[in-house]
Amino acid sequence: MEHTGGKRRDAAANRQAVVDTAIELLAEDPDAGMAEIAERTGLGRTTVYRHFPNRKALFEGLAEEVIRQGNSEIEAAVAQDPAVSAVLRAAAAMNVELGMRYPFLFAHQAVTKPALQRVSRRGGDALTDFLAGARERGEVRTDQPLRWLMAAQLAISLAMIGDLLAGRIGREQAAPFLGETLIAMMAPR
Amino acid sequence: MMAREEQRRSDAERNRRLVIEAGVELLARDPELSMQEVADASGLGRSTVYRHFPNRESLLEAVIAAIVDGAREEIATAVAGGDPEDAVRNLSAASISLALRFGHLFAARDGASATYEAFKDDGTSPARRFLEAARERNEIRSDLPVGWLRSVIQAVTFAAIDEIETGTVDEGTAIRLAGDTVVAILLPA
Numbered sequence: 001m002e003h004t005g006g007k008r009r010d011a012a013a014n015r016q017a018v019v020d021t022a023i024e025l026l027a028e029d030p031d032a033g034m035a036e037i038a039e040r041t042g043l044g045r046t047t048v049y050r051h052f053p054n055r056k057a058l059f060e061g062l063a064e065e066v067i068r069q070g071n072s073e074i075e076a077a078v079a080q081d082p083a084v085s086a087v088l089r090a091a092a093a094m095n096v097e098l099g100m101r102y103p104f105l106f107a108h109q110a111v112t113k114p115a116l117q118r119v120s121r122r123g124g125d126a127l128t129d130f131l132a133g134a135r136e137r138g139e140v141r142t143d144q145p146l147r148w149l150m151a152a153q154l155a156i157s158l159a160m161i162g163d164l165l166a167g168r169i170g171r172e173q174a175a176p177f178l179g180e181t182l183i184a185m186m187a188p189r
Numbered sequence: 190m191m192a193r194e195e196q197r198r199s200d201a202e203r204n205r206r207l208v209i210e211a212g213v214e215l216l217a218r219d220p221e222l223s224m225q226e227v228a229d230a231s232g233l234g235r236s237t238v239y240r241h242f243p244n245r246e247s248l249l250e251a252v253i254a255a256i257v258d259g260a261r262e263e264i265a266t267a268v269a270g271g272d273p274e275d276a277v278r279n280l281s282a283a284s285i286s287l288a289l290r291f292g293h294l295f296a297a298r299d300g301a302s303a304t305y306e307a308f309k310d311d312g313t314s315p316a317r318r319f320l321e322a323a324r325e326r327n328e329i330r331s332d333l334p335v336g337w338l339r340s341v342i343q344a345v346t347f348a349a350i351d352e353i354e355t356g357t358v359d360e361g362t363a364i365r366l367a368g369d370t371v372v373a374i375l376l377p378a
Contacts, residue, residue, distance in 0.1 A: 177334075
C-alpha cells in the first residue's frame with residue numbers, strides 16, 4: 001500500500017512538473033511543442049505522454065492550472081465585497097493579469113478557449129460558481145443561460161488581452177474597460 | 190462596328206462578374222479554390238477564366254475583394270435603420286452571418302492573410318462609422334472606446350459561432366443571445 005501511495009505522489013509531482021515546465025516554456029515560445037516540453041521537463045517522453053497523451057490534454061492541464069490560480073483571487077474578492085459588480089471588476093483585473101502572465105492563452109485561443117470552458121464546466125471554477133449563485137438570486141440576468149454568459153465573458157476577456165497585446169488599449173485601461181463591459185453584459189434586465 | 194465593340198465589352202464584363210460570383214460561392218465552401226473549379230462553376234471555359242485572371246492569385250484577390258465589398262454592404266444595410274437598439278442587434282446578426290459563411294477564410298492558410306488584411310479596420314468600415322456616429326448622438330455608451338466596442342462585437346460573434354458549431358444552440362438562438370449581449374454592452378445603461 002505504502003508503495004502505491006508513493007507512486008501516486010510521484011505521479012502527481014511529475015504531472016505538476018510537466019504543467020509548470022509547459023507554462024514556463026510557452027511563456028518563452030507560444031509555439032513550443034510536446035517534444036520540447038518533454039525535453040525541458042527532464043522526465044522523458046514516455047512519462048510526459050503518460051500524463052498528457054496529446055496537445056489537447058496538455059492544454060486542458062494548463063487550463064486547470066490557470067483556473068486554480070484564478071480561484072483564490074476570486075474567492076478573496078468575494079470575501080471582500082460580494083456585490084456582482086465588485087467581483088466582476090476583480091475578475092476583469094485577474095483575467096488581464098493571467099492573460100499577460102500566460103500569453104499562450106491568447107496565442108492559442110482556438111485550443112485554450114475550449115479547454116478553459118471544459119474545465120470550468122466540470123466544476124471547481126470559482127467565478128462560474130459565484131455567477132451561478134448570483135444568477136439564482138437575480139443579481140445576474142436570468143434570461144440567458146449561464147453557459148452563454150461564461151462563453152461570452154471568456155471570448156470578451158481574450159479579446160481584451162488581444163487588444164492589449166496589440167497596443168490598441170493601454171495597460172492601465174484594460175482592466176477597468178473589461179470590468180465595465182462584463183458588468184453591463186451580466187446586469188439583470 | 191461600335192455596336193459589336195460594345196457587345197464584346199459587355200460580354201467581357203459579364204464573364205468577369207460570373208467568374209467572380211462563382212469564386213465567391215466556391216470560396217465560401219472550400220478555401221482551396223482552383224481555376225478549374227471556377228471555370229466549371231461559372232459555366233465558362235478555362236481559357237475565358239484565364240483571360241480575365243492570368244493566375245490563381247489574381248483571381249483570389251478579386252474574389253476576396255468582392256467578398257469584402259459584399260460584407261461592407263451587408264453591414265451598412267444592417268445598421269441603416271433609425272432605432273439604435275435594432276441597429277446594434279442587426280450589426281451583431283450580420284457579423285455572425287458573415288462569419289458563418291466566410292469565417293473559415295481566416296483560418297485557412299492560403300489567402301488568409303489577404304482576407305484578414307482586407308477585413309481589417311481601416312477606419313472607413315461601415316461598422317466603425319456607425320458606432321462613431323451613434324456615439325456622437327449619445328445612442329451608445331461613451332465611456333468605452335469605439336475600437337473596443339468593435340472588438341466586443343467580434344468576440345461575441347466568435348462565441349456565438351462556437352456555440353453553433355458545437356451544436357449547443359441553433360443559429361437563431363445564438364443570434365438572439367449575441368444580440369442581447371451586444372445590446373446590453375453597447376447601449377447606455
